Amino acid sequence: MYSIDDFINEAKKQLEDYTEQRTNLQNLVSENKQRHTELKKEIAAAYGNLLNLVMPSITEENLRVLSQTINAPRVATMWGTMKEVEQKLQKIINQFEKDEEVKTSAALLEPHTGVLTSQLEELEALYPKIKSEFDELSSNYELKRLIEAGYGTDNYKHRGFTKYINKEYLRDWKTGDYLVERFKVNSFVDISFRYSELAEQERTFRESIASLHEQIENVQQKSKSYNQALLQKKELIGDLYSQVGREVSLFLQNGGEKAKNKLKNANEVLKLIPSIEGMLLKQDYLEKLNDKIANDITELNQRADVLRSEKNNYEKDQQRSRSKTFTNEQFAHRFRNDHYSKVYNRYNTVSNSIYVFNDYNNFSTFDEFLYLGLVAGQILGDGGHYNSGQQEYFNDNTTSSYSTNISDYSSSLTNSQYSTEPPQPVYDRGSSSSDTSSGDDTSSNSTPSGWSDAS
Numbered sequence: 034m035y036s037i038d039d040f041i042n043e044a045k046k047q048l049e050d051y052t053e054q055r056t057n058l059q060n061l062v063s064e065n066k067q068r069h070t071e072l073k074k075e076i077a078a079a080y081g082n083l084l085n086l087v088m089p090s091i092t093e094e095n096l097r098v099l100s101q102t103i104n105a106p107r108v109a110t111m112w113g114t115m116k117e118v119e120q121k122l123q124k125i126i127n128q129f130e131k132d133e134e135v136k137t138s139a140a141l142l143e144p145h146t147g148v149l150t151s152q153l154e155e156l157e158a159l160y161p162k163i164k165s166e167f168d169e170l171s172s173n174y175e176l177k178r179l180i181e182a183g184y185g186t187d188n189y190k191h192r193g194f195t196k197y198i199n200k201e202y203l204r205d206w207k208t209g210d211y212l213v214e215r216f217k218v219n220s221f222v223d224i225s226f227r228y229s230e231l232a233e234q235e236r237t238f239r240e241s242i243a244s245l246h247e248q249i250e251n252v253q254q255k256s257k258s259y260n261q262a263l264l265q266k267k268e269l270i271g272d273l274y275s276q277v278g279r280e281v282s283l284f285l286q287n288g289g290e291k292a293k294n295k296l297k298n299a300n301e302v303l304k305l306i307p308s309i310e311g312m313l314l315k316q317d318y319l320e321k322l323n324d325k326i327a328n329d330i331t332e333l334n335q336r337a338d339v340l341r342s343e344k345n346n347y348e349k350d351q352q353r354s355r356s357k358t359f360t361n362e363q364f365a366h367r368f369r370n371d372h373y374s375k376v377y378n379r380y381n382t383v384s385n386s387i388y389v390f391n392d393y394n395n396f397s398t399f400d401e402f403l404y405l406g407l408v409a410g411q412i413l414g415d416g417g418h419y420n421s422g423q424q425e426y427f428n429d430n431t432t433s434s435y436s437t438n439i440s441d442y443s444s445s446l447t448n449s450q451y452s453t454e455p456p457q458p459v460y461d462r463g464s465s466s467s468d469t470s471s472g473d474d475t476s477s478n479s480t481p482s483g484w485s486d487a488s
Contacts, residue, residue: 035359037347044344047368051337054373058330061381065319068388072316077271079309080278086298087281102295103284108277115273122266129259138256153245160238167231175208180228184209185221282306308393318387326380333373
């Protein structure tokens with residue numbers, strides 16, 4: 034049997050474990066996002082290599098010729114669309130570079146020494162003591178009652194000799210003397226003055242701290258949006274490679290021999306496609322994995338909140354709960370210290386297995402990698418992760434493709450009023466505008482991203 038003291042001590046350990054486990058899971062989410070970003074760069078570079086086999090260079094004219102060759106009219110407009118987006122991003126960047134808070138963000142936000150951060154640290158170091166003393170006074174009902182009644186001042190209603198035969202005054206007098214002794218001051222006026230002084234200080238500190246937090250968050254948001262705009266501009270050419278490369282890949286995959294005869298180096302291009310498709314699948318797996326980890330973090334936080342509340346309740350009223358006991362089974366069920374550590378280890382293994390795979394050109398090995406997707410799907414709790422495009426790869430060595438839709442990205446810029454957040458690229462992981470050389474209508478299978486960011 035376990036006592037309340039045992040429960041409180043074990044709860045403290047469990048909450049410490051939850052904090053460590055939460056940090057590990059959050060770090061894995063960040064690592065998966067970083068891997069996703071690296072894969073995006075590798076995919077763009079791979080598509081760039083693919084396009085170098087098809088055309089001498091990426092230019093507006095060459096894209097126009099390619100669009101006619103592969104019967105994909107959208108390709109002819111991609112260069113102009115990219116330039117339009119680039120101009121809009123540059124306009125956003127220029128606006129931020131004129132903003133004084135963005136220009137001086139390092140000086141404002143440098144930890145410990147920044148203009149805003151140092152002020153905040155100074156106030157937050159002093160505030161707890163002021164608030165604690167103020168809370169002690171303000172939580173005393175009798176003290177607040179006497180202050181509001183004006184006791185000890187000219188505003189107090191009981192005056193003259195007759196007050197000494199007034200029961201209300203005698204009660205206030207006794208209460209006032211008790212409070213003077215308790216707070217070790219010379220008179221009740223001293224307590225009243227200190228209360229007013231602390232109330233003003235507490236309000237000033239609280240509002241100043243809130244204002245500094247708001248200013249810091251505003252500068253951080255502007256800096257983040259500025260850096261996002263810079264990154265998106267830098268990635269535009271890679272997005273273009275991916276979008277055009279996707280069209281070429283679909284044309285060759287769906288067009289058979291007729292398509293191969295229309296493009297130079299078609300056989301060499303086809304050799305590059307498995308690695309690109311593999312990296313796209315790896316991105317998709319990492320996205321799904323992060324979705325699942327996020328759900329587990331939410332569940333962990335809920336468990337921690339419940340346990341913390343239960344521990345606090347027992348600590349506040351240990352005397353009343355002194356007789357309460359827990360059986361061995363109840364205790365073992367209540368404190369599963371290693372549950373989320375096991376969850377982390379499982380997810381970390383899946384993430385590493387997905388990311389390190391690179392033998393795309395060995396079809397039997399790629400077969401195993403796709404099977405890993407099924408296994409990962411079972412671990413993620415969705416009963417498997419094959420989509421129709423992946424199953425098609427099993428059948429004829431083709432899978433669905435994904436890439437940034439620059440045209441939709443341009444529309445998002447045009448249709449939304451930009452304030453502090455730069456526009457986010459819109460991912461089109463489904464339909465293609467290209468037809469095969471045989472003239473048949475073609476389309477690819479669609480798989481949602483599962484992530485809200487564009488990395």
